[in-house]
Amino acid sequence: MLYLTTDQIIELIQGEDVFEANCEDSFSIKIQEYAPFICAAIHNGHNLRKELEDKILLSDTERLYEESPYTQDFIQSLPITIIGNDSRYEYDLNRPEDKCIHNIAWGKQIWKEEPSIADRNTSLEKHRSFYKVVHALVQKLEQKFKAVIIYDIHSYNYKRHSETYLFNIGIENIDIRKYNRQLSQWKEELLKIKINGQKAEVSVNHIFHGRGYLLKYIQDNFDNTLVLATEVKKIYMDELTGQKYPLIIKSLAKELKKAIINNTQKYINELSNINIKKKGKLLHGDLQPELKKIDNALQKYASRFQLLNYVNPLNLASAKKKFFKSKFSVNPEFRYKPLTIDPFKFKSDVYSLKIDAIEDIHLRQLYIDIIGSYSDKADLLSSLGTNKFLYNSMRYFGEPTDKDIDNAKFLLYCQELPEFEDEPLLELSEIKEKFIEEGNHYGFSFKIIESSTIPSDALVMNAKKTLVLKKGARFKPSRLTALANHEIGVHMVTTMNGQEQPLKLLKLGLPRNTYTQEGLAVMSEMLSGSLTINRLKTLGLRVLAVKSLVNGNDFKTTFQYLYETYKVDPEHLFNLVTRIYRGGGFTKDYLYLSGFRNILELHKKGVKLDNLFLGKTSVNYLATLNEMVDRGILNPPSHIPKAFKEPVTTSPVLEYLTNSLI
Missing domain, CATH: 3.40.630.40 (Zn-dependent exopeptidases)
Structure with missing residues (x-):
């Protein structure tokens, strides 16, 4: 001064x-x-x-x-x-x-x-x-x-x-x-x-x-x-x-x-x-120098916290083999990558940042909330593979509500749409070609690798601009289109948009961004015409698996309950239950269905969602994001998912089912 x-x-x-x-x-x-x-x-x-x-x-x-x-x-x-x-x-x-x-x-x-x-x-x-x-x-x-x-x-x-x-x-x-x-x-x-x-x-x-x-x-x-x-x-x-x-x-x-x-x-x-x-x-649109310093420091401290790098089991294939050999009667024992970061030093570093120097009250609160969220993430990682992991996961991600449980059970009694029955499986070359084509639409270049350590079909590694495919996985055309719109059309779009922002907080991710980002991604599947009833049933099974976990049931009990009640394919079910039990109890996956319901409701109301694609955003902060774009503090998103810009007509049956979730 x-x-x-x-x-x-x-x-x-x-x-x-x-x-x-x-x-x-x-x-x-x-x-x-x-x-x-x-x-x-x-x-x-x-x-x-x-x-x-x-x-x-x-x-x-x-x-x-x-x-x-x-x-x-x-x-x-x-x-x-x-x-x-x-x-x-x-x-x-x-x-x-x-x-x-x-x-x-x-x-x-x-x-x-x-x-x-x-x-x-x-x-x-x-x-x-x-x-x-x-x-x-x-x-x-x-x-x-x-x-x-x-x-x-x-x-x-x-x-x-x-x-x-x-x-x-x-x-x-x-x-x-x-x-x-x-x-x-x-x-x-x-x-x-x-x-x-x-x-x-x-x-x-x-x-x-x-x-x-x-x-x-x-x-x-x-x-x-x-x-x-x-x-x-x-x-x-x-x-x-x-x-x-x-x-x-x-x-x-x-x-x-x-x-x-x-x-x-x-x-x-x-x-x-x-x-x-x-x-x-x-309001003032220039970036306060103190804000830039805090933003850069937070990026330096938090950029190494790639949660999925640590929570995905290293021995997934061998653990699966033993579980099937036991006829689903012995819980798998997963091994994890050792932490290369010190969660306690990280918390000390981020809490020492002089957040009160940020003049704008809403921006200041945003950084306070991000630091609190990353502190919870640090606690989550520090308890990886222990009994405390589930408790910390519930602090960070939450747990299903009664509404989530009701929606999940409702979907599990639905039948697949005729147009998605009897689809052929595509070859790996066709799968890679589709992802590359989707990336080219946005002007993205990224690596595609295969991995046997991920329990999902595909995922985007944001920091490395890499698409990881599950080794040996083959997809039907509808599933491939859904994955392309989910992983490239939303997750990579928000990654690239976040990297173009003058502030790095949207690369790191706002609190509760999983809820919003996965909700947007499933919505993108629906708007692209590739959301199947079976996909919705999978999301419902995840909710029930998380509820079973939170209720204190072990891996084999949850597996057997879902297998016997809903007649799920064992291969598919193992991957699904692994997603829930990895790390010691990972409650994240219930957010796909609840996040989708939230985005669907906003979409039906005509809420403008463009600024949710600025980076790893959260719907809880949409008003603040809108203000920051209007002020010129953040750039408008360069890329909007194709499915949101050019949606296809949703089938009446799917329209009815999804509207019933709200």
């Missing part, structure tokens, strides 16, 4: 330079881009000049009580902010100059020794500097955009009041006839906010009436700027001790960011000389 004089800051504003600066320690200002709205937290500060420390009667806690601590956190994500650094007990930025230095305030004597004339002059000069900068900034923005809106954010103590609201809007000094519509819109946005599941209550001119000097100054000096003086109830801290509640602060920051952006879009589209169609355009 720069340390600048008042005149230097005004010069930068007049030249429309972007900057972040501290004005002689009295206030800080950030202009990431010139936009028609300002966010202010003028009572956030707690600083007191050294020469005043011995003259004040009040303790730190007493001063904090009437200040508005942490209000800067609520607006940190926005492009223009102005934050008071000094305590309002030194000089109050929300009072006129002749009344900004209190001797008695809120019933308390402030000074044991009154500040000298020199002390007062220093404080008054800070007050003047603030308003000179505010004046220059609003003047510039009005000239540029015609209309401006200022969010003047404060907080209030509520325990001394019998009736309180989460938000209070003070409007006494606002031209109601001119701004009535805009005031109503702001109240409506605040009413949408939920904190800890509770909807916000909003009052107008209750407790606080909007008589502050910032609002009055703007009203007296500018014709086309609205100041929304908004008080936040101090539910985010203990108002008596000053102890903050970080999770509530984060929630308020996220919700207020959304409310401010939504309201600003309406305001400027109605009153300014610009029109904003996408709300993300109101």
